[in-house]
Amino acid sequence: MGRAIGKTGVVTALGAMSGTSLDGVDAALLRTDGRQITEFGKSGYRAYTAAERRTIAAGFGKWHGPEVEAAARVVEDAHRALLGDFEGVDLIGFHGQTLAHAPRTHGTLQVGDGAALARDLGVPVVWDFRSADVHLGGEGAPLAPFFHHACARHAGIEGPVGFLNLGGVGNLTWVDPAIDAPEAEGALLAFDTGPANAPLNDLVQARLGMDFDDGGRLARRGTVETGALELFLAEPYFARMPPKSLDRNDFAEMVALVSELSDADAAATLTAMCAAGVAEAMQHCPRPPERVLVTGGGRHNPVLMQMLGVSLDCPVAAVEEVGLDGDMLEAQAFAFLAVRVARGLPTSCPGTTGVRAAVGGGTVSLPGGADPA
Ligand SMILES: Nc1ncnc2c1ncn2[C@@H]1O[C@H](COP(=O)(O)OP(=O)(O)OP(=O)(O)O)[C@@H](O)[C@H]1O
Numbered sequence: 018m019g020r021a022i023g024k025t026g027v028v029t030a031l032g033a034m035s036g037t038s039l040d041g042v043d044a045a046l047l048r049t050d051g052r053q054i055t056e057f058g059k060s061g062y063r064a065y066t067a068a069e070r071r072t073i074a075a076g077f078g079k080w081h082g083p084e085v086e087a088a089a090r091v092v093e094d095a096h097r098a099l100l101g102d103f104e105g106v107d108l109i110g111f112h113g114q115t116l117a118h119a120p121r122t123h124g125t126l127q128v129g130d131g132a133a134l135a136r137d138l139g140v141p142v143v144w145d146f147r148s149a150d151v152h153l154g155g156e157g158a159p160l161a162p163f164f165h166h167a168c169a170r171h172a173g174i175e176g177p178v179g180f181l182n183l184g185g186v187g188n189l190t191w192v193d194p195a196i197d198a199p200e201a202e203g204a205l206l207a208f209d210t211g212p213a214n215a216p217l218n219d220l221v222q223a224r225l226g227m228d229f230d231d232g233g234r235l236a237r238r239g240t241v242e243t244g245a246l247e248l249f250l251a252e253p254y255f256a257r258m259p260p261k262s263l264d265r266n267d268f269a270e271m272v273a274l275v276s277e278l279s280d281a282d283a284a285a286t287l288t289a290m291c292a293a294g295v296a297e298a299m300q301h302c303p304r305p306p307e308r309v310l311v312t313g314g315g316r317h318n319p320v321l322m323q324m325l326g327v328s329l330d331c332p333v334a335a336v337e338e339v340g341l342d343g344d345m346l347e348a349q350a351f352a353f354l355a356v357r358v359a360r361g362l363p364t365s366c367p368g369t370t371g372v373r374a375a376v377g378g379g380t381v382s383l384p385g386g387a388d389p390a
Pocket residue numbers: 035036037038039040182183184185186187214215218228229230231232233312313314315317318319347
């Protein structure tokens with residue numbers, strides 16, 4: 018595997034993402050020149066075992082120390098096992114696992130050593146995508162928006178559209194696909210909407226030993242507690258203008274807001290909080306989107322999708338409606354971003370992270386030390 022990727026032309030990149038919900042690692046191939054999507058390729062998934070998940074979760078909110086080291090080893094090993102299955106790869110985009118994110122104070126930490134993966138897999142690896150943006154005053158997140166822009170154009174969407182990712186945390190990208198460069202003023206506005214599945218996962222894990230509320234079955238039986246919902250919406254985060262981003266556990270106290278409720282009512286209320294955070298986010302869009310396309314695991318929850326349909330003023334559908342794969346979009350995003358980094362193209366801009374000027378974040382590590390270009 019692995020050959021020089023050059024400055025132009027279409028290459029095969031493999032993107033890998035380990036998200037905040039800690040279910041596992043997603044990996045996907047993408048053929049691209051870093052500007053346009055040429056072709057989507059094979060994808061793969063490796064779930065974390067319960068023990069691995071515990072080791073990673075023990076590192077959440079920490080910046081260094083033995084828990085961080087242990088989490089990094091688990092993340093790296095899981096990626097090594099999964100990424101080694103792919104062939105014909107020119108470049109890997111390795112996001113790693115976010116353990117802590119506080120861009121204005123400490124910075125942002127994604128663990129897993131991309132240089133070690135490059136050496137072991139024999140392919141150049143682009144990693145540490147967020148630090149350069151944070152150093153230039155940006156939030157370091159979200160980074161998928163440049164890829165959402167390429168997706169909108171690939172899908173032939175003409176009017177303004179929203180991409181809503183519902184993982185552990187929610188993030189919205191407003192795209193004007195009529196503007197051809199993602200870094201051009203007015204093409205993108207992006208930010209985290211609030212907590213998505215993380216508080217609900219934590220609740221059902223703690224109370225029922227379940228990983229998540231499969232199909233929204235629990236929430237469907239419950240009633241939303243409007244008092245708790247109002248307290249949640251009083252959080253200043255929602256009215257704050259973008260740019261803004263969140264750490265996984267920034268809203269951990271939400272689970273306390275529902276602690277007195279029955280399992281079903283608590284699940285219904287946390288699900289409603291996710292949808293309400295998204296509804297609040299719409300006020301920040303430069304123009305109303307013609308529709309919102311949902312990606313990430315939350316789109317598999319019909320109760321959440323129904324709540325979104327009721328609370329947004331435009332049609333809401335899974336990204337599959339325009340031919341995209343909502344389980345792999347983030348992995349594909351880091352394949353796309355890796356090619357941009359290797360070619361010196363920006364990966365974030367003032368509209369996506371609040372960074373001072375468009376910047377390409379990421380370190381390129383080579384298997385043997387030569388220049389990838
Ligand atoms: N069938 C389902 N029913 C209900 N919820 C689901 C279903 N499938 C997935 N989910 C939810 O989606 C979550 C996984 O989403 P996803 O893989 O997009 O998260 P992530 O990539 O780890 O997070 P992030 O985007 O915040 O980094 C699960 O933990 C669960 O809460």
